[in-house]
Amino acid sequence: MISLRNVEKSYDLGGGKVYVLRRITLDIKEGEFVSIMGPSGAGKSTLLHILGLHDSAWTGEFDFVGAPVHKLGRKERLDLQRKNIGFVFQSYHLLDDLTVYENIEVPLTYRDVKKSERQAIVADVLDRFQIVGKKDLYPNQLSGGQQQLVGIARALVASPKVILADEPTGNLHSDQGREIMELFKKLNDEGTTIVQVTHSETNASYGSRVIRLKDGWMA
Amino acid sequence: MNASDLVHAARRLRKSPGFAASAVGALALGVGVGSAVFSIVSGVLLRPLPFPEPERLVMITREGDVSLPDGRDWRPAAPAFESMALFLRSWSLDLTGDGEPIRIAASVVEPEYFRVLGAAPQLGRVLVDDDDRVGAPHVAVLSHALWQNRFGGDRGVLGRSLVLSDEPATVVGVMGPEFDLFGDETDLWIAPAAATPFFAQERGSNNFDAIGRLKPEATLARAQAELLAVSRTLEAQYPRTNRGKLVVPIGLADFLTGDVRPVLLALLGAVLVVIAVSGANLASLLLARSAARREELAIRMALGAGRRRLLAQVLAEGLLLAVLGGGLGLFCAWGTQDALLALAPADLPRQQAIAIDGRVFAFGAVASLLLGLVFSAVPALQVIGSDPAAALQGAGRGVRPVEHRALGLVVVAEVALAFVLLAGGGLLLQSFRALSGVPLGFEPRGTLGGEFSLPRSRYGEDREKQTRTVAAMVEQAAALPGVTSAAYTIAAPLDRRGGLGGTVLFQVPPPQRPVAGTGARVRLLHGDYFGLMGMRMAEGRAFDAGDRAGSEPVAIVNERFARQFWGERSPLGARLAYRDFHDGTPYFMTVVGVVADVKGITLGAPDFRTIYTPYEQRRVNWQAWGNLVVRTAGDPEALRRGLQEAVWRVDPQLPLARVYTLADRVAEHSARERFSALLVLLFAGVGLVVAVQGVYAVLAFLLEERRRELGVRLALGARAMDLARIVAGQGALLAVAGICLGAPLAVAAGWAATHVLFGVTWQEPGAYAAAALSLLAVALVATAAPALRAARLDPVRALRTE
């Protein structure tokens, strides 16, 4: 499903070239739950953003659900992203001006889903995450754990094939973190592919495989 | 863009009321001032004249105007014209008969006039060639206003007989309300033959203007060549009345608006600057906002938003701002239109065409949409055009330094501009105040005056009857309750005509030094005119009852006259001979007094050399017009009606025209100065507001940009005051740089405007200092909010990386 061959990323700094990622070659199959680990500055988040098609300034080959990403234009990449990827952030990144309901609805509005259908889908997701009672609250009225729950609900609402999560429990207490990880486990069991970046061995233990990075290299 | 984009945009704006208010304010200011001024320019310059094919209409001008016989010789010699007509504006007539007698303003026009303009009457007919035959029954065409006011819009007015200065005339038509070519409120139109047969006979009677309609294929150049040829011929035929008189055709629109066109275009230019600068302010505000919204846009991109959708969302906000700001601006422009026009000087042409019409609305709408959409899209495009990863990871914040510098320069320019306008406005205001404070030589408060003219038909050359009537009117006026004294004068102060013109032939004793020119004015008086006006007698005596017809002719001269002809010597007892323009016979007088100078013509210029003589001793019998003036104890306005009735008690047929107070006349004479001062100060106010908005917007932007840096400084031990000082310092820097840039420009502008200044020079330090101080104060106000926000910064939040 995901296949990287010799992917590299660098910037120019004061004349010298600084590498963030070097010769990354890896395959992730449908249904896997992969954790990317490594010290700060190792390039974990950068890799995740490349997988999420948010970052286009890299070299190498990247096949995603059969499409050669390195050859695609901006529009095709966006289409690919829309159809297949849901993103979960460490600091939730909910839109402050929108209610819980509206936050979850946002990805659907970018996918030309009819209003009536949107209502049905969002209602379904609210049910599944048991946050129906909070649908009219704004993010700043929720605890961190609840916000991340909304973040995951939002990532899932458009039924993506892959969920990419960047330290999803990084800002949470351990019991809230545990809940989130168990949710991921459940989603994975139901067939969603998950790739997470984490510092925590505990979190990694929920997954099926660990990819370790150091100074931009795969260990 | 869809409805939910708009709903969300509205919600976002409501959540940041400070931003919304500043942005709407910036837009409203630009669009409001822009539309208001554009409505003037559009009305005066762009709206077509209310006649068919106005571009073919041509004014034919000759220096010193033209007489009827000369103008009628042009017609066959100028085939470039399809038609041509001579006309005379401002022919005063007394309308008597039904209702109160009034003085009306007639236009004397050849019947061709209506064909030239292509104007049809609203009622009845216009003048026809037969009406201009000598001996034809007199007819008149009424203006819409006279028809409404005098005859209550009665359609039965056609065929009614009027009495115009004791001559009967029949109403044959009424024109529509638009038919007012020069905005001079003509009451009715009559043919030259109905005015006086003298016009058609006398080549020296140069009282007429001419207007023509070119043939469709003819050019102005061809018309000019033909007119030049005919004026040469006339010069050869009638050298006495035609020597050196060139005929020049000018397009009617140019003729009407030529004087004000450069001023209005300059004004329009200034307005475009205001709009552009408001746009720059809006851009800084939106840049500050986009720095804060970068993350939100990136999240939306990560959630799958395409570029077009994000742009639509951003544009929804721009649209909302444009509608709110533009709407507010247009509303203010509409609301202040009347006030603006009330300030406009009376000689601004085509004022009746000024309105907030579709064209102005379109101008405002286009301006606000352009500003709102362009400036909201541009900063967002920067984010939308890049990968969201950078913004999501907290990197790539900030705007390139080029934009910083550009914004800073715009604000410096704004401050400089405001400085120039403020300093200029200050100079003009001081000039206006100097002009208003100028010693008049008379006391304008509590005076009321009105003009009359004793009609030939009833008074003829009956000198005795004229004198009796004038004396009786003065007596009646003096008897009015509230009136302390009354008098007659042929010309009151601040009347540009200034009395009867003439030449001083000789004086005994003769002047010690040669005097430049011999021109002087004669002002006829009756009653205690000097006492009434509060004019100071410098020497000798005022007129008294002994100065009668038949007694020794006496004169009182003004100080200027005395000084120029007799220098330091006393003129009392001197003899002078005087001749007026109509009669070569000298007239001898003995000087019995000297009276102080007054502002006789304008506030700026000194009075004419003047000879005052008693009305009873006037030179010729047809001098049967003038002013009845009174001094009142209370409000002179309350006596307007009473003064007219006093005249009617003497002659029930005699209207009193143009009743005025001298206080109003003084104000009118400084109206142009007041208007320029107000206009420039108005623009200075706008400039000041723009500068404040600019300083505020740029500081708000910098604050957003430097949030993290300020957090670091806090961690290093900076106090809240230190941060506030950094922001305030930036504001002060912008203001001081602007003032430094503006100062030489302001001085240069002041120097260039020297000729319009009165009683103040461009080297007036007060005006510049006041401008600089007010700008600094205002910049300080603009700085306060961002500086306070900097001082309240929460270091933990400012330092958070993600």
Place this chain on the structure above:
Amino acid sequence: MSEQHALITLEGLTKVFYTDEVETHALSGIHLRIEKGEYVAISGPSGCGKSTLLSILGLLDSPTAGTYILNSNPVQSLDLSQRARIRNREIGFIFQSFNLIGDLTVFENVELPLTYRGMAASERKARCGEALEKVGMAHRAKHLPSQLSGGQQQRVAVARALVGKPSVLLADEPTGNLDSKNGEAVMDLLHELHRGGATIVMVTHDPRFARHADRTIHMFDGRVVDESEIASLSA
């Protein structure tokens, strides 16, 4: 060691964040003593409260409850300007993302804390030279941060933290944005400073770097826990 010598004493330090519906305990009852000259690492998983603790130690934030005694002075409830003064005199910050100010040269960046004291220019110059010498960056004094590598920027940031001769250096993941070689270099620099007598409190979640310290304080869910406890909690 007697009570007077403790540089930092925390007793029952608690920090609660309130939102409309919920209250989140970022720190719950922290007790801690740090002696003069100690090198202490604070470690724990993301979200355990270590950054909040560091903000409070640095007087960037104030606790909801509890006492914080720095150099024998209770500082938990000072007003804004008093806190700014203590930050300036007693504390040196080193950040994960360096946080040098982009418009200022290396020298001006280092000089910054001294300018907030109103120190004479000649003395500022001498002190800055000394600090830059110490981190080996004296030759780049006139450069702008953008002309330096990450490792060099962090050295400058350390010089800036040192220049005011603070009682304690607070470092928040100082190697987080660096590759391992540059990270090691910065750790060596801190070690050297420690040997010269500096008190250092460093937040990290990398156990390799925590080993440089005399002592590691482990945090979990807003509390200080024993090393032995960690294993059971993580299980």
